[in-house]
Amino acid sequence: MQDSVKVSGVSSMATRLLLADLTQAFSELSAIEVGFTSVGGVDAVKRMQAGEHFDVVVLARDAIDKLAASRHVVAGSGEDWVHSSVAIAMREDAAYVAADSESALRRAVLAHKVGYSTGPSGSALLLLFERWGILEEMRERLVQAPAGISVANLVADGRVDMGFQQLSELTNVPGVRVLGLLPKGCEIVSTFSTAIGTAAEHLSEVREFLTFMHSTDAAEIVHRHGMSPVREN
Structure with a gap:
């Protein structure tokens, strides 16, 4: 029997628990195994720019843009995910x-x-x-x-x-x-985005997981964690 494909991801701490639930839900639908390393967003950027490879990147939009500028995520693959x-x-x-x-x-x-x-x-x-x-x-x-x-x-x-x-x-x-x-007039809302690492292998499997992350099935889990999918706004 063929081994399951393993997809690696890196995220900031803010989406750690959400991604744990999402990968669990995805594992019930697919043979693709997804595992995330969750660290501070600044550390995530430094680690990738220092040569560490991840297939899927889930970080604040500005961090995704930095990684795109340094060619550590695939150009044009960044997509806003949750607020x-x-x-x-x-x-x-x-x-x-x-x-x-x-x-x-x-x-x-x-x-x-x-x-x-x-x-x-x-x-x-x-x-x-x-x-x-x-x-x-x-x-x-x-x-x-x-x-x-x-x-x-x-x-x-x-x-x-x-x-x-x-x-x-x-x-x-x-x-x-x-x-x-935070009350009206001082609201702070962060946008977290997804992107594909430039060294990603098994691109079809990576895209399958990203499609699930942006799906209506995943939206229910997103709401449970106090966030809102960008596509609903």
């Missing part, structure tokens, strides 16, 4: 803090130690603080999650009081309570 909104979280046992309006969120941020992620969502948060005119005031109370550590972990461990990260990364984490998405 992921940034949410606010605190420790489960922390006192309630209002953060349901822009003014309330600004007051809350100024009173707490804040954790944020690498990549576009973290950069967008710093730009928001800059727009509010509080970035320099916040510098000593900002903690960027190091490689391999999620913002949710920083919150749960008490290293920060408030954490900002994609909703999918903050939900169902022991010791963490999600306050909600």
